[in-house]
Amino acid sequence: MLFALSWKNIWRNPLRSAVVIASIALGLFCGIFATAFMNGMGRQTVDNAVTRELANIQLHEPSFVEEPLPSRVIPGADSIFAALRADTSVKAVAARTGVTAMAATAKTGAGVVVKGVDPVEERRISRLPDDIITGNWFEGNRRNAAVIGGKLAEKLAAKLKTRIVLTTQNREGELTGGAFAVVGIFETSNSTFDENTVFVKRSDLSRLIGAEGDAIHEIVLLLKRNESTDSMAAMVKNAYPGLSVRTWKEIQPEVGMMESLMRQMMYLFVLVILFALSFGIVNTMLMAVLERRREFGMLMAVGMSNRRIFSMVMIETVLLSIAGGVLGMALGEGAVAATAKTGINLSSLGKGLAAIGYSPLVYPYIDAGFFGGLCLLVIVSGIVASIYPAVKALGLNPADAVRSET
Amino acid sequence: MSIIELKDVTKTFNAATVPIHAVGGVDLTIDEGEFAAIVGPSGSGKTTLLNLIGGLDEPTSGSIIIDGTDITRLKPGERTRFRLRNIGFVFQSYNLIPVLTVYENAGFIMELRGDPAAERDRRVRRLLDEVGLGDRLESRPSRLSGGQQQRVAVARALAPRPRFILADEPTANLDSHSAENLLEIMARLNREENATFLFSTHDPRVVKKARRVITIEDGAVASDKRMPEERAVHG
Known part of the structure; x- marks a missing residue:
């Protein structure tokens, strides 16, 4: 019941929800594409180092x-x-x-x-x-x-x-x-x-x-x-x-560090985007709660428990985040898929990139596991963003709220 | 048999600063099957009294016993559950959920209680037929008139068969025809289902229908009159 009601509540104000969903989608799309781009650069650097210079393992006296x-x-x-x-x-x-x-x-x-x-x-x-x-x-x-x-x-x-x-x-x-x-x-x-x-x-x-x-x-x-x-x-x-046996990471540690740094940066980058977006979600949900004071008052009066009211606001927020998240991930994956084969030509920056070991033709790449982590991040952001509006809803006095103007 | 029993109930707002004595020492008993109205001028304390009886507010002193349970001794969570199981509410502004259909709104509290779907379906359909909205099951509240919305609210309140229904100014936003129609329906359901109704109202039309009129002045019961039986039945 709560799930269906929360989903319907999202579409109470379709324009507002669409704006929030679009902002989440756009933010994630940018995050995913930028991540895939950096990831692609990192992978190519490793790939170049391994397949052209170092191979995987070197043995020496x-x-x-x-x-x-x-x-x-x-x-x-x-x-x-x-x-x-x-x-x-x-x-x-x-x-x-x-x-x-x-x-x-x-x-x-x-x-x-x-x-x-x-x-x-x-x-x-x-x-x-x-x-x-x-x-x-x-x-x-x-x-x-x-x-x-x-x-x-x-x-x-x-x-x-x-x-x-x-x-x-x-x-x-x-x-x-x-x-x-x-x-x-x-x-x-x-x-x-x-x-x-x-x-x-x-x-x-x-x-x-x-x-x-x-x-x-x-x-x-x-x-x-x-x-x-x-x-x-x-x-x-x-x-x-x-014999001295060294991996490519030991021979050129900066390449290995770059790769692991980029892996960590991927999540950090998306986390920062979601953190910024969560303020927009909080604002929207807060508006939604305050606009529905009378309704929340009614729900409390007729006996809906605090846990259910909290869950309803939370599910609504999470669904809103997931809708934006899914759209953003689809757009991001689409853009990555579209450019992964052709590559993105940065030849105007090519000389500078080559000087630091990057190819001017970057093939964005993102692995499927990243989307699993991203789904989790989107859900967690939704849950975190729902806390303040939900607490606001619970703070209403049902006797006053049922008589309010909204 | 009494369902509601108030013993020396007082309610004081702003006790620490400028005390306002909204309700002072009210003793009141409401029996099962009553169709009673609490009347009084604005600020007399009737809405506060209704909120106290409905467990939406806590008294400063005294006890409120509903069906043998002193609700003033319940913790907030227990009081919420108690309301869900025992009390129906009809509000002045209908307070239907706009994203749900008439059918879903009317069955909302039964669903919240976890009543079986088949039973809920039978009950909701029957009640919506009773209130004359059997052909509007899939309509959204925004497509209904104020009177129709309030009839859905009555069906919603009655659906889980609560011990009694508190109706706060239920006709205040309705035109004469809708108000008369709603009162007819409530009076009929009171007779047919032995549902107990307690109104807070200014509306003389409600007072005219009530079988018992409790007048509140300055937070105290000024008069408590029982009307002849045929008045409510025949309006």
């Missing part, structure tokens, strides 16, 4: 992490590589050689990180080959080929076929160098990465640093599910206690 010297290779890398590739939760494994070097062209030079990769293996683990904007990803059997970032190319005034000299230390700690021809230029959303990373073939780099066979400094794992990163890392640590 522990001292290499402190100072990446060419001599600090992973002992028994081949067997570790084979064992990890056999794990069912692993999507792909790659072994890399890594050194720091000076890259120089005839015009200028820059400090860089050189990654020696197996191009086929690397393609399985990284989407970077898809980001080539000029040239190719080590096609053919050309020796001493290099793929560099667009920013670095700009800095070194290099283009395709430009020869760059990489100067680094060899295994003995002596200076060594080699000329590499640019065969590809990539561009990711992380301009810092683009500015200081050079990819060469693992065999070429190993030869440059004087290693017998391939020198493996780094084994990277791409997992089938990002969520299993921590558990897999724990297993690998257990299996190889002598």
